[in-house]
Amino acid sequence: MIETDILIIGAGPCGLFTVFEAGLLKLRCHLVDSLPQPGGQLTEIYPKKPIYDIPGFPDILAGDLVDNLMKQIEPFKPGFTLGERAEQIEKLEDGRFKLTTNKGTVHVAPVIAIAGGLGCFEPRKPPIGNIAEFEDKGVEYIIRDPEMYRDKSVVIAGGGDSALDWTIFLADVAKEVTLVHRRTSFRGALDSVEKVMELNEANKIKLITEAQVIGLNGKENLNEVVIKHKKLGEMTQSTDHFIPLFGLAPKLGPIAEWGLNISKNAIEVDTFDYSTNVDGIFAIGDINTYPGKLKLILCGFHEATLMVQSAFKIIYPDKKLSFKYTTVNGVNGFE
Amino acid sequence: MSTVKITVIDREGEQHVLEAPTDMNMNLMEVCKSYELPVKGTCGGMALCSTCHCYVKTDHELPEMSEDEEDMLDQAFFVDDDTSRLGCQLPITDDLDGLVVELAPEAE
Numbered sequence: 001m002i003e004t005d006i007l008i009i010g011a012g013p014c015g016l017f018t019v020f021e022a023g024l025l026k027l028r029c030h031l032v033d034s035l036p037q038p039g040g041q042l043t044e045i046y047p048k049k050p051i052y053d054i055p056g057f058p059d060i061l062a063g064d065l066v067d068n069l070m071k072q073i074e075p076f077k078p079g080f081t082l083g084e085r086a087e088q089i090e091k092l093e094d095g096r097f098k099l100t101t102n103k104g105t106v107h108v109a110p111v112i113a114i115a116g117g118l119g120c121f122e123p124r125k126p127p128i129g130n131i132a133e134f135e136d137k138g139v140e141y142i143i144r145d146p147e148m149y150r151d152k153s154v155v156i157a158g159g160g161d162s163a164l165d166w167t168i169f170l171a172d173v174a175k176e177v178t179l180v181h182r183r184t185s186f187r188g189a190l191d192s193v194e195k196v197m198e199l200n201e202a203n204k205i206k207l208i209t210e211a212q213v214i215g216l217n218g219k220e221n222l223n224e225v226v227i228k229h230k231k232l233g234e235m236t237q238s239t240d241h242f243i244p245l246f247g248l249a250p251k252l253g254p255i256a257e258w259g260l261n262i263s264k265n266a267i268e269v270d271t272f273d274y275s276t277n278v279d280g281i282f283a284i285g286d287i288n289t290y291p292g293k294l295k296l297i298l299c300g301f302h303e304a305t306l307m308v309q310s311a312f313k314i315i316y317p318d319k320k321l322s323f324k325y326t327t328v329n330g331v332n333g334f335e
Numbered sequence: 336m337s338t339v340k341i342t343v344i345d346r347e348g349e350q351h352v353l354e355a356p357t358d359m360n361m362n363l364m365e366v367c368k369s370y371e372l373p374v375k376g377t378c379g380g381m382a383l384c385s386t387c388h389c390y391v392k393t394d395h396e397l398p399e400m401s402e403d404e405e406d407m408l409d410q411a412f413f414v415d416d417d418t419s420r421l422g423c424q425l426p427i428t429d430d431l432d433g434l435v436v437e438l439a440p441e442a443e
Binding site: 045046049118124125126127158159160181182183185187230246247249250295 | 377378379381383384402405406408409410411412413414416440442
């Protein structure tokens with residue numbers, strides 16, 4: 001069990017900066033994020049994009065901003081639970097919250113700060129009517145154990161790096177690999193594209209371009225996909241597995257079930273301290289909404305700063321809190 | 336201030352005629368959002384999410400598709416090779432007057 005003062009859900013820029021502001025008040029933080037690395041969207045979606053509206057930085061790459069934030073919060077020794085999705089919250093008898101992840105890790109804290117951005121990143125699922133019936137019965141959106149494809153036939157769909165990389169990797173493992181892609185060109189790394197072309201010419205894989213998988217057939221388990229080709233029309237191919245790799249998209253996910261007031265996929269908060277309708281749970285950054293809300297990193301930083309003041313009063317109701325400038329006191333990290 | 340008229344057909348088939356300003360540096364996704372049409376624009380207009388995916392129904396001359404837009408459409412669903420575009424990649428200009436687009440279905 002992990003215990004902390006403020007449990008932050010979401011390790012994006014706003015969640016990370018919360019650690020700093022909380023640390024100045026001598027509050028300890030632990031972050032939970034469904035992605036395997038900190039930074040949220042900035043790392044996952046646009047690490048190489050410049051951001052121009054961070055005060056004091058005429059421009060900064062998103063990835064560099066995350067690196068800087070990690071350095072800035074380092075003195076406050078935050079804990080991380082990465083690659084796990086915050087699943088369930090319950091209130092304990094002592095007034096604290098218990099948060100359990102999808103992998104069963106338990107965290108306990110008197111205050112929860114939801115800095116979940118757009119929600120958790122989950123694989124995009126192709127809109128094939130019966131796809132849910134075959135999940136884990138031949139359809140996988142993430143490759144967890146490549147060995148499970150040994151001597152099996154596999155159909156991969158997609159045109160990005162993960163589709164190309166897994167096609168190359170599984171070519172040596174699976175009995176048969178087919179890659180289905182919408183266009184004739186690929187957006188992945190050039191050498192991966194070339195390698196896939198070579199494998200196709202050597203008949204080590206089967207490449208079907210200008211085509212999409214539009215149907216799935218099978219009784220209990222998947223045994224056939226329906227492929228629609230732009231010119232040749234529909235065809236079927238028997239297969240043991242179908243792996244659609246269309247990247248990740250954010251979803252609000254379990255947060256929607258926590259009894260918080262939600263409006264248009266965002267959590268309603270009071271702008272006094274970004275508190276939600278549940279005492280002790282705050283929401284900051286892109287995931288909250290209030291009149292005049294703007295989804296900007298700089299607004300999230302402001303929200304985090306005000307929020308920790310109220311968090312302090314919940315954690316130490318009898319302690320006096322005085323506001324201090326870092327220029328006066330410096331940054332006194334934790335041992 | 337000059338504006339152009341753009342017709343957006345929503346996912347229920349209802350037509351909305353929008354007055355879009357040409358001098359506000361806006362794109363089609365932003366115009367749809369400002370009219371509170373059901374366009375999420377999750378990524379903010381970086382061609383990184385496909386929630387503003389639409390089908391162009393008229394033969395207006397549109398800006399060429401960038402690599403980024405093509406790449407994003409690879410990860411989208413219900414893509415029509417001839418008419419699919421991302422609204423965020425269509426800046427509002429005088430050339431767009433009379434444009435008709437239909438919002439693509441929302442993927443899960």
